[in-house]
Amino acid sequence: MDCIRLEGRAYIGGRFVRVKIGGGDCRLVQLSNRYLILPGMVDLHVHFRDWGLSHKETLEGGARAALAGGVVAVGDMPNTSPHIRTAELYRKRVEQGSGLPILYKLHMGVPEKVAELDQARPRSVKIYPEDVARFGWQHVEKLAERCATLRCVLVFHCEDPAYFRNGERPPDAEVACVEKVRQIVHRTGARVHLTHITLPYTAEATRGWASVDATPHHLLLDVDNCKDPALCLVNPRLRTPEIRKRLLAALASGLIDIYATDHAPHTL
Numbered sequence: 001m002d003c004i005r006l007e008g009r010a011y012i013g014g015r016f017v018r019v020k021i022g023g024g025d026c027r028l029v030q031l032s033n034r035y036l037i038l039p040g041m042v043d044l045h046v047h048f049r050d051w052g053l054s055h056k057e058t059l060e061g062g063a064r065a066a067l068a069g070g071v072v073a074v075g076d077m078p079n080t081s082p083h084i085r086t087a088e089l090y091r092k093r094v095e096q097g098s099g100l101p102i103l104y105k106l107h108m109g110v111p112e113k114v115a116e117l118d119q120a121r122p123r124s125v126k127i128y129p130e131d132v133a134r135f136g137w138q139h140v141e142k143l144a145e146r147c148a149t150l151r152c153v154l155v156f157h158c159e160d161p162a163y164f165r166n167g168e169r170p171p172d173a174e175v176a177c178v179e180k181v182r183q184i185v186h187r188t189g190a191r192v193h194l195t196h197i198t199l200p201y202t203a204e205a206t207r208g209w210a211s212v213d214a215t216p217h218h219l220l221l222d223v224d225n226c227k228d229p230a231l232c233l234v235n236p237r238l239r240t241p242e243i244r245k246r247l248l249a250a251l252a253s254g255l256i257d258i259y260a261t262d263h264a265p266h267t268l
């Protein structure tokens, strides 16, 4: 028996209330005013790896880690090996995810042919700077047009690769991408979400036409915490303490819609 049922009084939503949760043969836990009950969390940005990368993590391992941390639903990213760009791969991965002990959703990768969206009918499509470099902004706009009809959300890793220089990814890349996406939304009416934003500017500039999320590392760490740059190399990059603190203030003031982890295991 690995289930529990809860009875007694617990602190939920700002006050103590009498609760009775679960039943059957599950082990009884008496609450007696000593427990805080929180809802399960949703993490819309994770990389459960597996396919071609199972030495880093598997779907099953990722799901267990999520549950252990109180996360009951995830949005998994498509940059597996192979990258999930076709309806066939999308369906295969969703099928595997449906057997996990959490609610599993998948962001589809950018397809080479827009018609794949009609086949797959994803709820969201993840666009990387590498996709923009490979297929161009025009292709992204075609996806946006199709998604506006099919009601899928475009999820941007919002950095314009035209601003990448010698391995550097400056804040200007995010600013330029925000403007490109704003124009695409204006022309197509597509719904967009910008994930792991790093600049308070982005939270303010996207009000009214995009939702945004920020990660624990961009909110709590900055370049001053980074003694060994090789061990804190993330995309997008960590920013200065000044930018990082203003991003945290933006979260506190409600300008950032969602907190997401970008859980992504790597080997050294």
Ligand SMILES: [Zn+2]
Residues within 6 Å of the ligand: 045, 046, 047, 077, 262, 264
């Ligand atoms: Zn990610």
